[in-house]
Amino acid sequence: MKAVFLLVTVIAITTVFLIPPHMPQMIVQDAFAKEFDLDSIGFERISETVSIIDADAFTYDFQGRYGIYTSNMVQKSFLEAGKIYYVIHKVKPKPTDFPNNTQSATVGYAFHPGVVPPEEFIETSTIGDSYKFTMDPQKSFFVRFSVSIDEVRKYSYQFHQNFYQNDTMIGGSEGTGPFTVVGKYSNAIGEDGRCKVNDFTLVIKHDYSTIVCTTKETKTKLQNRGWALE
Numbered sequence: 001m002k003a004v005f006l007l008v009t010v011i012a013i014t015t016v017f018l019i020p021p022h023m024p025q026m027i028v029q030d031a032f033a034k035e036f037d038l039d040s041i042g043f044e045r046i047s048e049t050v051s052i053i054d055a056d057a058f059t060y061d062f063q064g065r066y067g068i069y070t071s072n073m074v075q076k077s078f079l080e081a082g083k084i085y086y087v088i089h090k091v092k093p094k095p096t097d098f099p100n101n102t103q104s105a106t107v108g109y110a111f112h113p114g115v116v117p118p119e120e121f122i123e124t125s126t127i128g129d130s131y132k133f134t135m136d137p138q139k140s141f142f143v144r145f146s147v148s149i150d151e152v153r154k155y156s157y158q159f160h161q162n163f164y165q166n167d168t169m170i171g172g173s174e175g176t177g178p179f180t181v182v183g184k185y186s187n188a189i190g191e192d193g194r195c196k197v198n199d200f201t202l203v204i205k206h207d208y209s210t211i212v213c214t215t216k217e218t219k220t221k222l223q224n225r226g227w228a229l230e
Contacts, residue, residue: 055140066159152208188213
């Protein structure tokens with residue numbers, strides 16, 4: 001009996017120390033993401049694709065001004081074709097010397113296949129949306145646009161915010177950059193968009209049909225064979 005007890009104890013201790021140290025963090029991350037499910041925290045729908053919420057009610061620690069997110073607030077640069085994602089803007093009123101005057105903001109995004117010069121972006125974009133809001137100069141708010149893209153390929157994005165006071169533009173900001181739409185994700189990719197196995201890297205098939213995880217050496221071989229994108 002003592003031998004059996006010792007054997008079980010050794011197995012139990014070994015099992016504890018064999019669990020990768022990042023696993024508890026992943027569990028916490030999943031719980032954290034579910035806590036901020038965008039469908040349950042009070043966004044007010046103001047059109048078919050646009051919703052809004054006061055900054056005070058949106059308790060997620062939002063970094064930056066804008067980004068593309070899943071419904072549980074995981075930021076993405078690789079999207080799956082046909083799935084719904086959300087472009088989210090944090091809109092902060094422009095400080096002025098006349099706080100009682102009416103302020104408004106035009107907030108939106110534009111996506112375009114390939115690479116487009118910023119000055120031509122909005123005029124030539126094939127996917128996008130924008131909305132004009134009358135603002136309380138003392139309050140920030142978040143805007144959520146829902147979007148789904150079917151065509152797999154590389155894209156460029158532009159997020160834009162323009163501020164007006166009494167119909168005169170008083171400032172604005174924009175962000176541009178690349179992202180990719182693929183047919184499907186490999187099961188080897190976690191909810192955060194990274195490979196579940198440490199030291200593995202993301203690899204996109206040449207036709208954008210899938211994104212997988214491999215070692216860096218395998219990635220180079222797949223690129224040399226023309227299977228993977230550079």
